[in-house]
Amino acid sequence: MSDNELTGADARAWLLAFADRVVADADELTELDRQAGDGDFGWNIGSALKRARANLDGDDPAAVFQSGSDTFLASGGTSGPLFGLWFGRLGAGPSASWSVPDLAGAFETATGAVRRLGKAEVGHKTMVDAMVPATHALATTGSSHWREALREAAVAARAGAESTSGMVAHRGRASYLGERAREVLDPGAVSIAWFFEAADGI
Template identity: 80%
Template sequence: MSASNGTELTGARARAWLLAFADRVVADADELTELDRQAGDGDFGWNISSALKRARTGLEESGAQDPAEVFQAVSDAFLASGGTSGPLFGLWFGRLGAGPSAPWSVADLGRAFETATGAVRRLGKAEVGHKTMVDAMAPAAEALTSAETHSWREAVRGAARAARAGADSTSGMIAHRGRASYLGERVQEVLDPGAVSVAWFFEAAEGA
């Protein structure tokens, strides 16, 4: 497939996607902070927005030619951030950064996100239903691996719907990981901020 026909994810499109994600998080970080204040340490919004501000500077200056380089730049910014979410997002984007050094087909996207999500599951010892970012990551990766389109935009649009449904499903769950796991039913109806931010990530591709 040729990248010129728009079906593949190029470095430029990946950069636009990540910049749109950074803008969304920085603008709405208070929403994530409030969710984490109810069920966590209250620093999630600040940590993720700080990481993405650093990533934005790097992306604006980057001459990355393929999606892998773009995702790796974001990984580096997250690995330098605090909290428990930083290393997990850093790992996720880092595994994406190990993808092909060329424009990505839908199949490439599926493989990359499946690998990245598997790494987060192993490190965080989290599965779907544990009320973590994995509740949005896993269905999104599955949507990408099963996508029947050749268009990266259509495939990611499907992943965004799956990630949003996964994030919404965390309301009503009893947490099995993190500080929320100690609060049990008291925070059962609170959305997991990590899952919400993953949904925002996939949704940000729409304007890229």
């Protein structure tokens, strides 16, 4: 195993850091969702991640992500099934430590599954607006170290999330608000940016 590869312990630390960020700042996601939806996004994702903290397990990244998937699938709202699907598809990755190409392949599979289920594309003002650029960054990085590759993915995810301000939603409850929610950041995209940013410094 190379130091350049993401281990199960690394993946667990990453998800725990993500959980800490969401639980600490769930009100920010809730306020965004209140302006563009029904206001339960932060509560739903925060509750799922609180439960996930005690259940994350596995010897490799795939097993860790799969354990996170199980928790999300049991949570409410639209976000639960989508995150559950995303982590579940990541859980179908190699049963070993992941190289950067392994990371890229796993996220390409997972993001593709979310796009198909949600019928969402870039520009629809959803979590896909952050997922797709992050996945592209992983696929095109010149780095062979997972930390550096995920830093690039985090920058791309953040830019994607910020781009949702100015979009008219095509999916979800925000689509019913039209122009009234144009300037609101999509909370799903913001949470994806937080996920990739959480990998930095673990």
